[in-house]
Amino acid sequence: MAEEQQNGCTSSDCAGCAHAGSCSSKPQDLREPANPFSKIKKVIAVVSGKGGVGKSLVTASLARMMREQGFQVGILDADVTGPSIPKMYGIHEKAKGDEAGIFPCEAKDGTRVMSVNLLLENESDPVIWRGPVIAGVVTQFWTDVMWGELDYLFVDMPPGTGDVPLTVFQSLPVDGVVIVTSPQDLVQMIVKKAFNMAKAMNIPVLGIVENYSYLVCPDCGKQISVFGVSHVEQAAEELGIPVLGKMPIDARLAEAVENEKFHEISNEYLKAAVNQI
Numbered sequence: 001m002a003e004e005q006q007n008g009c010t011s012s013d014c015a016g017c018a019h020a021g022s023c024s025s026k027p028q029d030l031r032e033p034a035n036p037f038s039k040i041k042k043v044i045a046v047v048s049g050k051g052g053v054g055k056s057l058v059t060a061s062l063a064r065m066m067r068e069q070g071f072q073v074g075i076l077d078a079d080v081t082g083p084s085i086p087k088m089y090g091i092h093e094k095a096k097g098d099e100a101g102i103f104p105c106e107a108k109d110g111t112r113v114m115s116v117n118l119l120l121e122n123e124s125d126p127v128i129w130r131g132p133v134i135a136g137v138v139t140q141f142w143t144d145v146m147w148g149e150l151d152y153l154f155v156d157m158p159p160g161t162g163d164v165p166l167t168v169f170q171s172l173p174v175d176g177v178v179i180v181t182s183p184q185d186l187v188q189m190i191v192k193k194a195f196n197m198a199k200a201m202n203i204p205v206l207g208i209v210e211n212y213s214y215l216v217c218p219d220c221g222k223q224i225s226v227f228g229v230s231h232v233e234q235a236a237e238e239l240g241i242p243v244l245g246k247m248p249i250d251a252r253l254a255e256a257v258e259n260e261k262f263h264e265i266s267n268e269y270l271k272a273a274v275n276q277i
């Protein structure tokens with residue numbers, strides 16, 4: 001539940017309310033200040049309605065793309081119970097800090113990364129914390145991490161619309177959201193939940209990425225729709241947002257993740273996203 005306002009409304013209720021701006025109960029600003037050693041121009045959250053649709057891969061692909069364009073880029077791994085970003089880049093060191101805050105670790109391409117895995121004694125230790133504690137850690141990745149000067153900070157969100165996405169949307173100055181989906185019908189309904197959450201929090205949805213859209217047969221080059229016909233254009237039109245890309249199942253991407261060499265990847269399927277984010 002979002003915070004109670006004076007008249008019993010919640011801060012997120014204002015988004016669709018006819019009295020927004022004219023009633024006495026203004027939405028509470030719950031934003032946390034960034035660390036004094038952070039100067040971040042744009043914060044982009046990558047969300048998905050459900051798990052396993054390739055959200056982390058899309059987050060890292062967008063970060064790589066902007067890095068290739070010469071921008072200073074960071075990734076805040078808010079997927080605290082299933083962190084995958086450090087391993088994708090082959091980062092296994094521990095993050096260091098001093099009294100001013102924590103330093104993000106740097107990938108081989110210069111991308112700055114912060115993840116709970118960089119703070120755990122042993123990176124295979126499970127995180128068995130309750131929602132509010134996890135949400136608190138994610139907020140600290142904003143307030144306590146010295147990101148330095150960044151053009152883009154990408155936030156890899158946990159799947160769904162739970163505690164952490166709510167905290168990120170309320171506590172960080174998120175400039176836009178990218179939604180990742182897969183072609184199944186069921187997931188399209190789940191996409192609307194992610195879309196509606198961003199809308200309720202007054203955060204622009206920059207577009208949608210469909211993953212696992214097809215597979216190219218290595219012998220004949222035919223595109224096979226493994227998970228059924230794509231409905232992403234239709235869903236995007238309905239929601240009034242652009243399609244930022246359709247990604248096939250591509251062994252090259254999976255290998256880069258497996259071999260911890262994502263800093264060498266160029267994900268050409270998301271080229272259209274450069275001008276949208």
Ligand SMILES: Nc1ncnc2c1ncn2[C@@H]1O[C@H](COP(=O)(O)OP(=O)(O)OP(=O)(O)O)[C@@H](O)[C@H]1O
Nearest residue numbers: 051052053054055056057159248249250253254257
């Ligand atoms: N287009 C693709 N081609 C090949 N492999 C892919 C593709 N997309 C994702 N994968 C692989 O699928 C697995 C799941 O992807 P990823 O971790 O990005 O999903 P996620 O949505 O972030 O998962 P979670 O919900 O657990 O956070 C990873 O091993 C990733 O390398």
